[in-house]
Amino acid sequence: MRMPLKQMLDLGLYIRRKRRAGEKYFPLVLMLEPLHACNLACVGCGRIVEYKDTIRDQMPLEEALASAEEAGAPIVSICGGEPLMYKHIVPLTNGLMAQKRHVMICTNALLLERFVKQVPPNPYLSFNIHLDGMRQTHDRLVDRPGVFDVCVRMIKLLKSRGYRVQTNSTIYRETSEEEVEELIRFLGELGVDGMLLTPGYHYQVLQNDIYLSKEEMPRKFKRVRDLALDYKIINTPIYLDYLIGERDLLCSPWTTVTRNPRGWKGPCYLITNGHYRSFAELHQATDWEFYRTKQDVRCRDCKLHSGFEGTVALEFGKSFKDSWRMMRHYLA
Numbered sequence: 046m047r048m049p050l051k052q053m054l055d056l057g058l059y060i061r062r063k064r065r066a067g068e069k070y071f072p073l074v075l076m077l078e079p080l081h082a083c084n085l086a087c088v089g090c091g092r093i094v095e096y097k098d099t100i101r102d103q104m105p106l107e108e109a110l111a112s113a114e115e116a117g118a119p120i121v122s123i124c125g126g127e128p129l130m131y132k133h134i135v136p137l138t139n140g141l142m143a144q145k146r147h148v149m150i151c152t153n154a155l156l157l158e159r160f161v162k163q164v165p166p167n168p169y170l171s172f173n174i175h176l177d178g179m180r181q182t183h184d185r186l187v188d189r190p191g192v193f194d195v196c197v198r199m200i201k202l203l204k205s206r207g208y209r210v211q212t213n214s215t216i217y218r219e220t221s222e223e224e225v226e227e228l229i230r231f232l233g234e235l236g237v238d239g240m241l242l243t244p245g246y247h248y249q250v251l252q253n254d255i256y257l258s259k260e261e262m263p264r265k266f267k268r269v270r271d272l273a274l275d276y277k278i279i280n281t282p283i284y285l286d287y288l289i290g291e292r293d294l295l296c297s298p299w300t301t302v303t304r305n306p307r308g309w310k311g312p313c314y315l316i317t318n319g320h321y322r323s324f325a326e327l328h329q330a331t332d333w334e335f336y337r338t339k340q341d342v343r344c345r346d347c348k349l350h351s352g353f354e355g356t357v358a359l360e361f362g363k364s365f366k367d368s369w370r371m372m373r374h375y376l377a
């Protein structure tokens with residue numbers, strides 16, 4: 046299965062509960078960024094640029110745990126920065142699992158060995174290893190030789206010890222379709238439990254030209270959609286149709302909310318209008334319908350998975366054909 050059954054069930058029950066309570070704008074995933082410091086300086090990373098003035102800040106543990114309670118989302122993705130550099134990463138992970146949240150640690154893998162000595166496998170825990178291409182491409186994008194080999198070694202270590210491991214690959218302009226296919230086949234052989242492949246985000250703070258244009262996206266993601274029949278690609282087929290340009294989707298930025306040392310970032314993971322002191326303030330300050338219908342100029346070329354996969358999750362059950370495709374995809 047591409048997503049743990051318990052996670053799927055918990056997510057489904059949570060959505061039903063929220064709908065019954067009459068709520069419309071509720072989060073499915075909390076992107077918890079307890080720090081923005083990193084031990085790499087990846088070419089496509091907007092965080093280390095946007096937060097350079099607060100790069101040394103770390104969120105107090107109590108605040109990080111309380112923000113998960115405040116959002117209430119069943120899935121918490123601990124990211125950053127490099128989350129394994131966070132001084133409270135072990136108690137934070139254990140605390141979130143004690144809250145019965147599905148915890149995903151998004152990491153560049155460099156500090157993993159130390160972490161796994163302290164936190165054993167748990168059905169609520171998974172790792173999301175950042176891997177943007179094969180050796181030459183990945184090491185160039187993270188600007189350090191040898192990182193690809195560390196990732197591979199850590200994936201093998203995690204799998205041998207019984208952890209759930211996914212990968213997260215950003216596809217940039219320079220990554221050829223052939224390399225995307227090579228990477229998917231390679232990760233399949235390594236036995237990863239899931240692979241997420243997304244187009245590079247055009248962060249508002251970055252000016253470089255490494256991102257896929259609308260015209261370049263369909264060819265690369267058509268290949269991904271074909272390979273999703275045989276490999277554990279976790280992008281939903283509906284989102285892949287959207288990346289290929291065969292259907293349109295509205296955005297649901299409230300489904301993935303971001304909390305970092307400066308507060309609740311809004312309106313979405315990608316663009317920043319401000320940081321708010323509380324989750325309630327973020328909601329009050331954001332016109333969700335405006336962003337849902339992609340009226341902001343910054344939404345023009347955006348295909349960010351968190352905004353659009355959220356839409357797919359909320360639409361589940363509305364179309365028999367789409368729901369059947371989704372079921373077949375996840376149960377395969």
Ligand code: SF4
Binds near residue numbers: 316336337353
């Ligand atoms: S379309 Fe993109 S930039 Fe606009 S709100 Fe959605 S995720 Fe954010």
